[in-house]
Amino acid sequence: MQNLDQLATETADRLEWLAEFGKDPQGGVSRLLYTKEWVEGQNALKEWIESEGLEARFDEVGSLFGTLKGKNTNETVLTGSHVDTVKNGGRFDGAYGIVAGILALKYLKKHFGQPVRNIEVVSMAEEEGSRFPYSFWGSKNIVGIAKREDVENINDFDGVPFVQAMENAGFGFRDESKGPREDLKAFVEVHVEQGSVLETEKISVGVVNNIVGQRRYTVEITGEANHAGTTPMGYRKDAVFAASQMIYEIISMSRETGDPLVTTVGKIEALPNIVNVVPGKAIFTIDVRHTDKEALVAFTEQMTAKMQDISEEHTVEMTIDMWMDEDPVPMNQQVVELIEKQCKDNGLNYKLMHSGAGHDSQIFAPVVPTAMLFVPSLKGISHNPAEFTEPTDLAEGVKALIGALYELGYKE
Amino acid sequence: MQNLDQLATETADRLEWLAEFGKDPQGGVSRLLYTKEWVEGQNALKEWIESEGLEARFDEVGSLFGTLKGKNTNETVLTGSHVDTVKNGGRFDGAYGIVAGILALKYLKKHFGQPVRNIEVVSMAEEEGSRFPYSFWGSKNIVGIAKREDVENINDFDGVPFVQAMENAGFGFRDESKGPREDLKAFVEVHVEQGSVLETEKISVGVVNNIVGQRRYTVEITGEANHAGTTPMGYRKDAVFAASQMIYEIISMSRETGDPLVTTVGKIEALPNIVNVVPGKAIFTIDVRHTDKEALVAFTEQMTAKMQDISEEHTVEMTIDMWMDEDPVPMNQQVVELIEKQCKDNGLNYKLMHSGAGHDSQIFAPVVPTAMLFVPSLKGISHNPAEFTEPTDLAEGVKALIGALYELGYKE
DSSP: OOSOHHHHHHHHHHHHHHHTTTBOTTSSBOOOTTSHHHHHHHHHHHHHHHHTTOEEEEOTTSOEEEEEOOSEEEEEEEEEEEOOOOTTBOSSTTHHHHHHHHHHHHHHHHHHOSOSEEEEEEEESOOSOSSSSOOOHHHHHHTTOOOHHHHTTOBOTTOOBHHHHHHHTTOOOOOTTSOOOOOEEEEEEEEEOSSSHHHHHTOSEEEEEEEOEEEEEEEEEEOBOEETTTSOGGGOBOHHHHHHHHHHHHHHHHHHHOTTOEEEOOOEEEESOOTTEEOSEEEEEEEEEESSHHHHHHHHHHHHHHHHHHHHHTTOEEEEEEEEEEOOEEOOHHHHHHHHHHHHHTTOOEEEEEESSOOTHHHHTTTSOEEEEEEOOGGGOOSSTTOOOOHHHHHHHHHHHHHHHHHHHHOO | OOSOHHHHHHHHHHHHHHHTTTBOTTSSBOOOTTSHHHHHHHHHHHHHHHHTTOEEEEOTTSOEEEEEOOSEEEEEEEEEEEOOOOTTBOSSTTHHHHHHHHHHHHHHHHHHOSOSEEEEEEEESOOSOSSSSOOOHHHHHHTTOOOHHHHTTOBOTTOOBHHHHHHHTTOOOOOTTSOOOOOEEEEEEEEEOSSSHHHHTTOSEEEEEEEOEEEEEEEEEEOBOEETTTSOGGGOBOHHHHHHHHHHHHHHHHHHHOTTOEEEOOOEEEESOOTTEEOSEEEEEEEEEESSHHHHHHHHHHHHHHHHHHHHHTTOEEEEEEEEEEOOEEOOHHHHHHHHHHHHHTTOOEEEEEESSOOTHHHHTTTSOEEEEEEOOGGGOOSSTTOOOOHHHHHHHHHHHHHHHHHHHHOO
């Protein structure tokens, strides 16, 4: 590939530029769905897309598309990611996939002209669920599974209704009587890893073959609140003592089971939460992920049984509520192999890996051949103003994308 | 003893009467230092004391005394407890000691006339620390260890300064240039157990021989916050995982060590406390109590060493801050034996036991021969509107107090 010295600088500069839309005085970027900053960011991206000689359009809900039209306009290869951020997020998560896509299309147009089929970049309206209690609003509308009833009655933390915010931003519901678009032949998403495997192994590009399945639980242990001084140990039903044994044992079990299984107790609360009161209640969450559905189920069954045993030993009550249960989403074998071959042929320093985080790609994968590319994240930091990827690694990711889009878009 | 059938009813009725002062619409009693309800309660007690033919007076800070004068007015036997409550507390904690004292003095005056030395009941201004960040204001002023500088700059949760509240209630600082009173020969406090040992063992009266020492800690574990999905288990410094192992092991160690050692982790917090983020910080409190100083020190040293080992295994940082370190306070051997003998002679169903909670008695004990009497608490409930003791048990406690005060006050 020619003229790629400037690619690192151009990518890094564009990410800083986009980060201005939603720059948060408390740090990082807060560009939430349908806010003023979000509208300005999408409009700025539209201008950039058009300045590169690509056709730009919004869909009904506010995702922005930039198209390099092909000879066959009935087929489209799509790339891109989400334009929204979490509150006080970094400037790479989602944004990098959009910027990489626009730069890839610009490069392909310049060097190879008109492709066989459309090559399109999308800046998806929303993925994070950071403003309203709904996520993947962009991708779910593209593949046609988002429903108006899912969002008609939801509000943000300030009580602003979703529909009002959407209409104030100039957008509206898609026409659910029409089916989703049928021209998509592939979707390739470029994203920052949000983990530290690539950095630790000193590899520049991750070719993603699988997105983990995950199960999330809330566990509530009920013992008996008591005076910390006057209640002998043998009389107690200490909910924190029971919860501690459970957490220690299930995370130990997860570590013994080994990669790629991950288990996290991120949230914990004791009641009444007073230094001199034996806690009568303990509530905690569990987040378990694995690339293999059977393995995920087997582990969570083992985990639940272990917690049941412990609650009985401690004579406390336990309720477990599984409120998220997402299957793993394998990427498309052929697209993955195509990308791998591109990486090899172009001498990129890459490895095959899974994604431990959810992405728009998991929404596309069941209906469109999909794959993802990762670039390293400094110390795995994400959802944080300190999120960072070296410009040279950003460029490697764009190079890998260019190669993939070339294979997918310019070959008959 | 004669005429004790009515004692149960009279005690229970007086506790309900006193509970009206500070009755909280959200439940129970909230009678906090220097509030309007507190002033009204003290004034109502003063009227009752005077109606029984006893001399009533306030000290400078607002503790109320009722005296049955003796032949020798240079010696005084004191009984009583604290008039303040926690927010939404019960009607027995503190109040019972005051009511029992007034009823005991009334009985003794009626049946035995003038004692050898003064017998006095005190309704102490404050003990709980429930309004201002200072506790034992009543007892510490009586024994002369409270200092104006301790409270001059403190405010309650609404920002009201201590001094302003004290002066608005009509009270002020004691004269620190004068030493404390020197006439106290003994102090006997009657209190509800706030535990469930007496109830479980079906015993009516506890003769307290020791108040536990206690040490309280705040422990802060610092690991590394990370993405719950993309961070392999081997890369983590999970502060909640480390904290859970610590809590499980130190409470297990405490249970193995056995009574009277008690260890409680009442408060716990994870940061950032989000379901899908490996917690970078965990903060928890530890409350350890024992009747024997050496045993308390030995256990807490073992506990600290164990936690240090665990933090090293987990490669997390740990800070431990011991912010309370109170020695056990043995009760006076002679007074305890005198009370025990009284209980035996009067056929009371009693046992010797320690107090796992702090009381005004721990403030008196270093300077005045002191002992305590407990009566059972229903299910050990305290600091709660559901706090309860059967009227018959209340009466047993008053009987034991009458016996003790008779021995201490009427014998040469």
